[in-house]
Amino acid sequence: MAACGSAACSCSSGSEHNHAEAGKKVKLLSPDGEMVEIDESHLRHIHKTVGVSREEARMGIPGKKFVMVIDLAKCKNARKCITACQKMHHLPEDKEWLSVKLMKDSEQAAPYWFPKTCFHCDNPPCVKVCPVDATFKRTDGLVLIDNERCIGCKFCMAACPYSTRVFNWDEPAVTPEVAALNYSPETSVPSKIGTVEKCDFCPDMVREGKLPDCVTACPNGVFYFGDEIEDVVTNGDETIRFSQIIAERGGYRYAEDLGTKPRVYYLPPRDRIFPVERGLDGKSEELKARFKDIMGDSTSVE
């Protein structure tokens, strides 16, 4: 079977196949053009969700308006969110749909770690300029990309002030199994050369009532995700009322004056649980070099 050939698969022909018992079968088109049928439980080894069709992906999950709250007081640049997102979407190490910046708002201000997802703006500058309707805003607040429609003009990348979108400049390095997956704008997998992609708030997980991987992977509970209509956000451990936490902790949106109406709120880095230098602990020299403008040379630490 074309899809069950590489080391990514934990089964090996000949041993007892637990998965061979009951379970839904799913049809996939392998990169060689063969129709392959796989047990859905085995498919979930390759990618743990199955996305909806391209047409349905343009309609939002009814009755929802997703929102994210990021607690800057808790972030220490653990970067587990980044690796979880890359693992979920089969991205290479150097492609970051979610990045952690070190921000220093002014001369006297203290630096703080700033995880940046796509803000899924309510007035999205990227969607406005797409000439082919490849990126679209849904009723549930999410801004998604259909990489079968995208022509790669990169106007959305030029229009986004937050530099959140990335481009596939060459053939994405994915395993044949991943390349054979049925594409859905909700899974955003597999990537395609010459198209744009970005953080999608994992609508495929959200449909199943599960939180996006970045939320659950964070060891410090920095990300809260939820529904504005339900007025609740959760980071996997705490579940709180969205309006309450924004009011109590002074939640705000980044660059509010640009008028893009982001759906990601930040809680100010006040009463932090980690000193900012902890963010460089155990990190590679290359990573530390990224922040040397703000943190100075790594030789001065430790």
Added chain:
Amino acid sequence: MELNQKQSEALRRFAPQIESFSRAGMVWVYLLLIPIALAGYALYIQESQGHIVTGMRDNVVWGLYIANFIFFIGISYAGAVISGILHLLHVEWRKPIIRVAELITVIATLIGPVYILLCVGRLDRLHHLILYARLQSPITWDVLAISTYLVGGILFLYLATIKDFAIYRDATELKIQNWRRRLYTFLALNYQGTPEQKKSLSTSMNLLSIMIIPLAIVVHSVLSWIFGMTLRPGWHSTIFGPYFVLAAIYSGTGVLIIAMWIFRKVYKLHDYLEDKHFEYLGYIMMALAAGYGYFTFSEYLTDWYSSEKWNAELIAKLFNIHEFGGLFLFANLAGIAIPILIVAIPKFRTPGLITIAASFMVMAMWVKRYLIVVPTLETTLFPMQDTRIEWITYSATWVEWALTVGGVATFLLLFTLASRFMTIVPVSEFETKKHE
């Protein structure tokens, strides 16, 4: 068709050009094919390996290709506006130069959009631009505007050449192959110079001349709004529409002067493309330089005076000699000061020097387009915090340069081929005064 004396004379003069290729001509064409072939190879590399072979990355997503696109559409304004306006004003001295101007329009409008295509990641999905077009996108406006403009430019060139096609068709002394004569016959549309036909032609020309001016204004405004409608510093400027239109007419004038000078030199057309043509175009160029200079000054003074951080970061980059400062200085000195000085001072107002000024100006205008596209994209709102140099600053690769030079070579080649197909100075325009 009956020819008057001036026209017969002109036809005799230009016959050799359209009859055959000289040795030098053939060598020139072969020379042009070299960069074009290299460009073809570069394109193959780009499409087979992906755009990773260019210098563009996630921050600077647009580079040389988009700068070239704006540049070529800009210089296309030579024909549209200059021929158009001068036609409506019945300016007599325009007649020898209109064909060069109109050829520049059509050829540049053919080559310009190719650069957008080079920048697009998925050429296999171009039909999406028609099937799934979104009217709210400035790129859709651009697709509509440029295709409309191209049709208008071709029509304009054609209308101005019908009479000439009729002359070539009827000129038995012209030693051309049969297939060419048949082609001229087809293109001449049975034009015999009857009063009705003259009227039809002149109505059409007037209509189109009137139409092409607002059309040209809309086209380059729409192109400027691809930048103007974003939130980025250096792009989100309210004067981008008129600024780009003025810059386009200005650069178009420069290319026209250069083209005229080359044809005058190569074909020894001193009695047709006279010194006064250069002088008058020089005046136009100077006036446009002043206007363009005014817009430029206004734009950068306003940006520099304001304190907004994102803007100030861009201005700092443009004024810093270690970053874009050198290019910025060149673009403004060569682009504004030199043309004005050369034309203003009577001693310097010669065809040769005017052409040199125009050449500097055209180069400066290309640099200016580069300075519009790249520095803004290198100035991000969020700190880049990347260690890969290719992702921080833009550095065009050989693929992009090869395709740029290839585009210029294609422009020159198409021009050369056109000058073989129709006389570079319209023969039919030499009408004695009472036929006006």
Added chain:
Amino acid sequence: MNKSFLCSGIKPANILGVLMFFCFPLFSQEQQKEEVKKTAARMSLTGTQVNSDSILLQTAIKTRRESGLQTVPFEWVQFAMIADTVTKPIGKALTDDKGVASLMVGVNQLQAGEDSLWMFTSSYAGNDSINSGEAELSIRQAGMVLASEDQDSVYVLTVRLFNPADESPLAETDVKFFVKRHFSNLEIGEGTTDENGEASIEVARNLPGDVKGNLVLIAKAEDLEEYGNVSAVIVKPWGIAPSEEDEKRTRELWSHSPPMWMIITFIILMSVVWGHYIVIIYNLVKIKNSKIQNL
């Protein structure tokens, strides 16, 4: 032929013995390799009694890897109950991406063993790299019911916790109250059962509900010694229904359909310009078709 060959003294058993002698080292090597590679499966089993009529059994499989304790996703687990030393399978489930398999069982399917205790097991057969594992759970049936009151614009939710065998109340037990939300449950109150096994809270009036304004309210007593987790669910129309927002396609700069004025402007501009072109082309056709009087 073969018979005579065999009868001549080389017995099949001898041949087999010789083969095994040579193959045994190979077998034991492979087995050793397998044994060295396989890790132990650590399993845990919890039960949540819901609404006095069903039990949600959840088992988690973890195994130790180089990077630490890892969950084992997408593996089948068998659930069984043991009554009077008879093991009866009650169902199977696949572990999710967090390594947890869940099975909902109706109370009426179950038989209590001695001391009216239910005994459950979950077992995992193992795979190439993980050994098989098992977990056990013994719990007693508990009853929990929710009652609601809506008086003087005050919503009151009361829970009663008891032992259904003898209807005796379970007092001094901490109970938490939640409202179900899309990803998790939001805590809205807590209390301790009194001598009647009852606890009450007031439910806020400003909780958003579903389309009909319903709320799914949950009471939960966790980690009780004999009873495991006990919970009850009730649906009440105490939520605020979302406003009838027009989720239809609006006409915005960022929507699929453009604003009306854009469409009108586009049509006007295009018609004017291309209209001119059509007139010009018409003129050209006129030129082509004009009758020439030969002079």
